Amino acid sequence: MPARSEFLIGASFVARLADLTVALPVILLVAGQTGSYAWAGVATGALAFGAAVATPVLGRMTDRRGHRRVLGVAALVSAAFLVALALLPAGTSPIAYVVLAAGAGLASPPLEASVRSLIATREPAHRRQRLLQIDTTSEDLIFIAVPPVLVGLAAIFSPTASVLFCAMALAVGTMLILASPASAGSGMSERIS
DSSP states (O other), rough: OHHHHHHHHHHHHHHHHHHHHHHHHHHHHHHHSSHHHHHHHHHHHHHHHHHHHHHHHHHHHHHHHOOOHHHHHHHHHHHHHHHHHHOOTTTOOOHHHHHHHHHHHTTTOOOOHHHHHHHHHOOOOOHHHHHHHHHHHHHHHHHHHHHHHHHHHHHHHHHHHHHHHHHHHHHHHHHHHHHSSSGOSTTTTOOOO
16 A cells, blocks of 8 residues: 555645635636726635634544544535635625635635645654655645646636636545545544544
8 A cells, every 4th residue: 555645645736726726716706707906805815814714623623523524524615615706797796705715715624734644644754754745845836836727727718717627626636635545544534522
């Protein structure tokens, strides 16, 4: 089973494509739909604030109930909020964008901490450091490579397509994390309080 953590890192890369960069397509969508970068900033701020508030709470729930239960539900709820945000018709009140963005943030799953915890608890010391370095590097690659892709999707198709891509990547990537061999077994993933 030497490749199980590598699969986990690949799956988390897909999920974090959206989790780490969704603010950019949200800005493009809200600014395009409302004609206001001020409302786009408020919506993106609500998204970030929601995630900042929820991350410690969801992280604690993950520790108590297991990541399989918490991450799956949180990712699907967050993705549903993003889909609803993307599909709002033109002329919708800007407040609706802010509320849906806040909902997406509040449901944002603690992917990074969960993946790193799984690696730290399931890998021997001689592999752990290398795998954590690979995970950190993959996160840096997301910040470099994904924003141009999201802007390209928004330019070629629409900002709606870019937000929908993020919702899909979050849901699919998280489900891959949960299906990964590294997430199976005893320990944090199965602990119930």
